[in-house]
Amino acid sequence: MQPLCIRDIEQFASENLSKNALSYYNVGADDEETLRDNVEIFKRIRIRPRMLIDVTNVDLSTTILGRKIEMPIGISPTAMQKLAHPDGEIATAQAAKFMKTCMTLSTYSTTSIEDVGVASGDGLRWFQLYVSPDRELTRNFVHRAERSGFKALVVTVDVPVAGNRRKEIRQGFDLPPHLHLANFSSNSFKGVDTEVENSGWSNNYQMQIDGSITWESISWLQTITSLQVIVKGILTAEDASEAIRRGIKAIWISNHGGRQLDGVPTAIEVLPEIVEAVKEQAEIYVDGGFRLGTDVFKALALGARAVFIGRPILWGLCYNGSDGVKKVLQLLKEELQRTMQLAGCTSIGDITPSSVIYAINFSKI
Ligand SMILES: Cc1cc2nc3c(=O)[nH]c(=O)nc-3n(C[C@H](O)[C@H](O)[C@H](O)COP(=O)(O)O)c2cc1C
Numbered sequence: 001m002q003p004l005c006i007r008d009i010e011q012f013a014s015e016n017l018s019k020n021a022l023s024y025y026n027v028g029a030d031d032e033e034t035l036r037d038n039v040e041i042f043k044r045i046r047i048r049p050r051m052l053i054d055v056t057n058v059d060l061s062t063t064i065l066g067r068k069i070e071m072p073i074g075i076s077p078t079a080m081q082k083l084a085h086p087d088g089e090i091a092t093a094q095a096a097k098f099m100k101t102c103m104t105l106s107t108y109s110t111t112s113i114e115d116v117g118v119a120s121g122d123g124l125r126w127f128q129l130y131v132s133p134d135r136e137l138t139r140n141f142v143h144r145a146e147r148s149g150f151k152a153l154v155v156t157v158d159v160p161v162a163g164n165r166r167k168e169i170r171q172g173f174d175l176p177p178h179l180h181l182a183n184f185s186s187n188s189f190k191g192v193d194t195e196v197e198n199s200g201w202s203n204n205y206q207m208q209i210d211g212s213i214t215w216e217s218i219s220w221l222q223t224i225t226s227l228q229v230i231v232k233g234i235l236t237a238e239d240a241s242e243a244i245r246r247g248i249k250a251i252w253i254s255n256h257g258g259r260q261l262d263g264v265p266t267a268i269e270v271l272p273e274i275v276e277a278v279k280e281q282a283e284i285y286v287d288g289g290f291r292l293g294t295d296v297f298k299a300l301a302l303g304a305r306a307v308f309i310g311r312p313i314l315w316g317l318c319y320n321g322s323d324g325v326k327k328v329l330q331l332l333k334e335e336l337q338r339t340m341q342l343a344g345c346t347s348i349g350d351i352t353p354s355s356v357i358y359a360i361n362f363s364k365i
């Protein structure tokens with residue numbers, strides 16, 4: 001049966017991914033409250049449609065950091081995509097290029113920076129960076145990304161330690177022996193013992209993520225690269241303001257798909273305060289729980305420049321490799337287009353705060 005929405009592709013993935021992969025991909029931290037909230041929050045926002053507007057021609061294109069994309073929907077970094085399909089990150093890069101949008105490659109990918117650079121061709125790609133305790137390794141990642149045509153560094157700041165991912169621990173998740181973390185040398189994780197009781201893969205493998213990084217580390221990164229630095233994992237106006245003071249030109253609001261601190265707000269809830277703090281001095285991106293074109297519309301109305309998606313890409317890979325990822329992006333694009341037409345918007349610029357009723361009520365969550 002042809003999938004008609006992301007939920008159909010999610011269902012396919014839940015029936016076809018291995019238990020091992022599912023325990024890693026779909027898990028949230030602790031009680032998974034934030035994981036659930038990410039999807040539920042959109043019900044608190046209503047769309048205000050305008051009528052009697054000619055919507056026969058609709059333009060979904062926009063720019064991110066000065067580069068054109070055909071829709072305001074990009075791909076979040078997700079680790080280890082070969083667990084979903086043998087073509088992994090290569091398939092994702094090809095789909096992103098085909099759909100003329102942006103792919104973000106994870107530091108913890110199962111395909112190397114260089115190979116994704118080649119597969120991506122002239123497609124827009126960003127590199128997600130985890131700052132390692134080994135600053136020479138970090139510097140090396142940055143220079144590899146530059147050489148391979150990545151146009152920005154997405155520095156993830158919400159993993160000073162791994163979130164507590166119970167399902168992953170219970171399953172005993174591990175990367176199968178035929179796969180490896182392609183950007184690291186084979187001895188980068190020496191000493192990791194995945195058999196340690198109550199530890200889990202994430203806890204063990206975070207050893208290449210520096211828990212001591214501060215805003216000074218962000219400023220240091222800015223000195224070693226000509227690439228734009230985007231800070232991913234911001235959830236407060238205070239941190240957004242600090243990013244602005246440090247000259248950051250794009251802020252990525254994220255709770256890491258509910259995989260880090262359980263009980264934090266969704267991106268949608270903090271978007272208004274961050275928009276207010278940023279005062280158009282930086283672009284604002286969001287991710288977490290976007291599964292429908294209407295979800296994307298709501299975030300754009302509240303001030304996001306672009307929306308990124310994580311798990312749906314992994315489900316799409318499982319569904320049909322690169323074509324499956326294209327399908328996910330196509331479905332969201334068509335849904336966004338239809339939403340815009342039904343709401344009386346012919347361009348992304350037409351989507352404004354007055355396009356929604358912002359009815360978030362904490363007592364109901
Ligand atoms: C399996 C998986 C792996 C992830 N790996 C990374 C990663 O390597 N780096 C990172 O910054 N975020 C990572 N994330 C978080 C995503 O970038 C993104 O914030 C989140 O998945 C968005 O929520 P969604 O999955 O509901 O769309 C990962 C998420 C998942 C589900």
Ligand SMILES: CCCCCCC(=O)C(=O)O
Nearest residue numbers: 079108162202205206259
């Ligand atoms: C938290 C330890 C390493 C995980 C790297 C991938 C990632 O970000 C994730 O959410 O999983």
